[in-house]
Amino acid sequence: MSTDGGLTSRHIGKTVVTTIAVALSLFQLYTAGFGVLTPVLQRATHITFVFVLVLLLFNTTKKARFWWLDAMLLIGAVATGIYMWLTYQTLVFRAGDPTNLDMIMGIATIVLILEVTRRTTGWPLVIIAVLALVYARFGPYFPGILSHKAYSLERIISQLYLSMEGIWGVTLGVAATMVALFVLFGAFLEATGGGKIFIELAFSIAGKSTxxxxxxxxxxxxxxxxxxxxxxxxxxxxxxFTIPLMKRLGYDPHVAGGIEAVASSGGAIMPPVMGAGAFVMSEMTGIPYSRICIAAAIPAVLYYLSLFLAVHFEAKRKGMKGLPAAELPNLRATLQKSLFLLIPIFVLLYLLVIVQVSPMKAAFWSILVLLLTSITIGPERFNFRANLAFILSALEKGARDVLTVSAACAAAGIIIGVIAQTGIGLTFSSIVVEAAGGRLILALALTMVASIILGMGLPPTAAYIVLAAMGAPALVQMNVPVLIAHLFIFYFSVFAPITPPVALAAYTAAGIAESDPMRTGVTAFRLGLVAFLIPYMFTYGPSLVAVGAAGEIILTVIMACIGVFCLAAAVIGWMMESLSWFERLIFFGAALSLIDPGLLTDLLGLALLGIAMLSILLRRRRMLQIAERKEVAK
Structure with a gap:
């Protein structure tokens, strides 16, 4: 009897979660297609759904004895959402003079944000947000330049809850509109088997090669x-899928894990979507989304070209071959099978890059096209029951997938609100500029370290948001263009997961590869080395982010491609044959010179490349002569 009751309650619970998740996704689709609500109401409705879903899906602790706390938090989540719907028209007019009920609801909203962030992303972002609140309240107790006048609880709540510079600001706005739509698009792709089909497509194209x-x-x-x-x-x-196959082919486990970690991390810098980073960056800088994608394209191509060449050189060094043709999917058949997925992706690119509609509209129409192609030419075409199940599954998964980023963006809103209220952003900028002594290279290095440290504990987008609010003004103050300053911070936030000692992406790959986590992390860092060089290069040479004359940009791209070719050779230690330490050093110097835009550096890089290749050819000739002498002696 009790067992049946438990099964029934679990079934009811699952039905409730599915219903709320589907409702969230439908809300996002409706507002994208027929017009968003007023900013505060759109964001409040979105975050209320997030509160409820997180509280239902993630327990307070691993044990269920605190169910009463979850119940109280759920009541609070619903109450804050209803309160916002009832008062949103007059809310902003009370900024600076909150009522008692405003104070209660504001405190409840902050507590809910901190709790759902803890449940979805862990403690690091929560600790930073709490420290920000402590800093706002107890400013006079902080030393030296960090000291400021204390803000009352009413002023803090007014800033964070009643204004558009706190919780309801840019970061949650992006999550509640563009990010949610693109996450939903990804969920529809995955629900149709997109992940597996993309892998099959890649196997059919590159599986036979070395x-x-x-x-x-x-x-x-x-x-x-x-x-x-x-x-x-x-x-x-x-x-x-990929790591076991790499091991089977002959890659060492730590190398297989490192390759996958580096390949997976680079997706966030690859246009057109770039995770959520491009949308957030566009809102924070006012730079059009299409311009950000164009700027990010060349560095992203260089990153993947470097990794692709490193993979090729490693296979050559170890004498590996590709997979037998019999084990690979047929390219033509795979293309036909994947057509229903490729069409909506091309539609997305067309709308974003050519027509340049808003990202929300582009995602909305791409989702509709994906639904249409799935129903008409997909594997379950005209199968009503199967397509309905796929749609509901995608809607639920899209809502689940957006929870982490939305919670992180809401918590980041608390931090940004405190930064705006206390002026700590300008203080941080002054500290960076003063510590760098006015030298840009030192300011870049300090910003890089801060980005990596934050990125080790936070999702890439959240790490970028926090540091962009404080670190970007320092770089802009030193005459770095706004777009380049933000791209610099974003890149290092993205690649923190492959930076030891806390390389989460590499450690995840190590678990699959059954390799040593630290060794896998070091390998990933080595394979992704170009990612740590390119941001410096495009800061000093903007042509790498498509700024400048067309001829200059084309020349820069060609030289940078040769540069990453040299870098891959230096990192792997192979170019036609194994390299000596001297040749690897020369190749590395050539890589640095060629990736850095400029006539003198290009000439230096080409000269170093010529020296390295000459050294290889002379050594091969010498070895051939020795072999011939031995043959004659026999």
């Missing part, structure tokens, strides 16, 4: 990563 499975990992992880934007999640999904 190091085929590793090249498949590079291609498929890049395709999935640009939509998901989560390095760890990407490794956990695509890596389960």
């Amino acid at each position: 190091g085929g499975p590793a090249k498949v990992a590079v291609v498929s992880s890049g395709l999935m990563g640009t939509i998901s934007g989560s390095p760890v999640a990407n490794v956990a999904t695509v890596g389960t």
Whole structure:
């Protein structure tokens, strides 16, 4: 009897969660297609759905004895949402003079944000948000330049809850509109088997070539990563297919894991979607989304070209081959099978890049096209029951997938609100400029370290948001263009998951590869080295982000491609044959010179490349002569 009751309650609970998740996704689709609500109401409705779903899906602790706390939090979540619907028209007019009920609801909303963030992303972002609140309240107790006048609880709540510069600001706004739609698009792709089909497509294209499975990992992880934007999640999904195949082909476990971690991490810098980063950056800087994608394209191509070449050189160094043709899917058949997925992706690119409609509209129409192609030419075409199940599954998954990023964006809103209220952003900028002594290279290095440290504990988008509010003004103050300053911070936030000692993407890959986590992390860092060089290069040479004359940009791209070719050779230690330490050093110097835009550096890089190639050719000639002498002696 009790067992039946337990099963029934679980079934009811699952039905409730599914219903709310589907309702959230339908709300996002409706507002995207027929017009968003007023900013506060759109964001409040979205975050209320997020509160309820997180509280239902994630327990307070691993034990269920605190169910009463979950119940209280759920009541609070619903109450704050209803309160916002009842008062949103007059809310902003009470900024600076909150009522008692405003104070209660504001405190409840902040507590709910901190709790759902803890449940979805862990403690790091919660601790930063709490420290921000403590800093706002107890400013006079902080030392030196960090000191400021204390703000009362009423002023803090007014800033965070009653204004558009706190919780209801840009970051949650992006999550409640564009990010939610693109996450939903990714969920529809995955629900139709997109992940598996992308892998099959990559296998049919690159599977037979030298190091085929590793090249498949590079291609498929890049395709999935640009939509998901989560390095760890990407490794956990695509890596389960690619890592065992790489090991089977002959790659060492730590190398297979490193390749997958690097390939998965790069998706967040690959246009057109770039995870959620491009949308957030556009809102924070006022720069059009299309311009950000164009600027990010060249560095992203260089990143994946470097990894692709490193994979190829590693396979050549170890004498590996591709997979037998009999084990690979047929390219033509795979293209036909994947057509229903490729059409909506091309529609998305067309709307974003050519027509340049808003990202929300582009995602909305792409989802509708994906639904149409799935129903008419997909594997379950005209099967009403199967298509209905697929649609409901995608709607539920899209809502579940957006929870983490929405919670993180809401918590980031608390931090940004405190930064705006206390002026700590300008203080941080002054500290960076003063510590750098006015030298840009030192300011960049300090910003890089801060981005990586934050990125080790936070999702890439959240890490970028926090540091962009404080670190970008310092770089702009030193005459770095706004777009380049934000791209610099974003890149290092993205690649923190492959930076030891806390390389979460690499450690996830190590678990699948059954390799040593630290060794896998170091390998991933080495394979992704170009990612740590390019931001410096485009800061000093803007042509790498498509700024300048067309001829200059084309020349820069050509030289940078040769540069990453040299870098891959230096990192792997192979170019036609194994390299000596001296040749690897020369190749590395050539890479740095060629990736850095400029006539003198290009000439230096080409000269170094010529020296390295001459050294290889002379050594090969010498070895051939020795072999001939031995043959004659016999």
